[in-house]
Amino acid sequence: MNKRKNKIVAILTIMLGIICAYSGVIYFQKKQCTDNPYKAYTTKEKSRKVGSFEYKYRIGAEGVWITKIIPMEEDISVLKIPSKLAGKKVVRLGNGNGNFKQEDTSDTMWKAENWSNIFGEKCSEDSTVENIIIEPKDVYDRVALIEEIDVPDTVQWIDLGLFAYVQNGKVLRLPAGLKTKLEDTGLTGVKWKEVSFFGENKNYKIIDGFLCSKDGKTVYGLLEEREESKIPDRVETISKKGNYFGTKEMQIPASVTEIEAAGKYGNHNFTEASVRIAEDNPKYAEKNGSIYDKTSGELVAAYIDNGVINIPDTVKRIFCPWYIGDTTTFRRMVIPKSVTFMHTKSGNNVRNNPAGHTGTTYVFEGRTPLHLVSGVCLFEEKDTIVVPKGCKKEYQEKWRGNISRLHHKIFWEEK
16 A cells, blocks of 8 residues: 555655746746847748738747848838737737847858848948949839838837838828837937827827827937928937938027037037027037037037038037038038147047048147047048147147057148
8 A cells, every 4th residue: 555655655755846847948948038038039030921022021929020122112101000810910020140138249240241121221331421322223113102101019029230221201000009219229310201100109299290208208219301300398318329311401499408429439410400509508509610518618410511621719629519400511610729629539420421431630729739538540541630820849849649549640730
């Protein structure tokens, strides 16, 4: 009797161990899918035609991931992305690299063969700053015919470069339940005719064409093209994430007390519009088209007028500012004697110039050399440094560490 009882206990123990081990494997698999949901998708892509578009997609536990949308030779004026494919909800949109969050990005993301939008378009290696070439050309021409894009409310994640390279002037409808941080996407890099959510989004709202936080205190860029625009009155912070290209004139209200710094490696082209600051703004002011901090004297955004940046004489510090205007024309910067501190990235980051750049001229008006910070040289080959008469030797001595590498490749003038 005891032997039989012991045998039953042993069998039950083994069965319990198997159940626990199986549960552990299932838990680990689920956790792995949560930590990296891309592993839950099959690598084999399927294809299905719906209406005037063909969809390439993968199937996973959470639903369908559409990796490519191909416009056909039909009426494609409205792209209404299906909410279901193969009987499963569409939850992700984006190319096969899986860049749905800022932390997903890596060096491989920026390789030409990886960086394409949902239509498979990418920037040609033959492109220049003045002439951007998008390929394949036949796809680009067909995408131009799309007037409206509707993203279904089942979609939770969109690729950060989902609509990069698409033409301006389209209508975009987004789902309210998106989990992707929209400020990390390139949506503000397109000049949309109209952008809206299907329902109320818990993290964002669109006010007068601007993408704003839900509380309306932070603005992440301009989505809709406007002749004139004004950042909403409640906004306190202008985020460094986002562009403001779709307007000719932009006003910044008195409520704005923080314009986030572009940073050494940020996107430095703030807008091509003329910018006006409310006179009663307690922190910021505008002079010569440029924006500066009245309390610290730091240059916030430098205005390029016909290729020339005239730094206001109210500025004391220049540390990687934003740039207003056409950066492709930049050829000359005039730095007044009021400036005593300059980060050496401040000029390099505006050099968004065409091939064949013949050099930039920097005019320093102070007789005492200002303090250049950072080990990276501000100047490049063919640049010209202009200083007051009799000051060349003092400038060269003080900046020896900044210009030694290029000493024989730059030009000096005294005026």
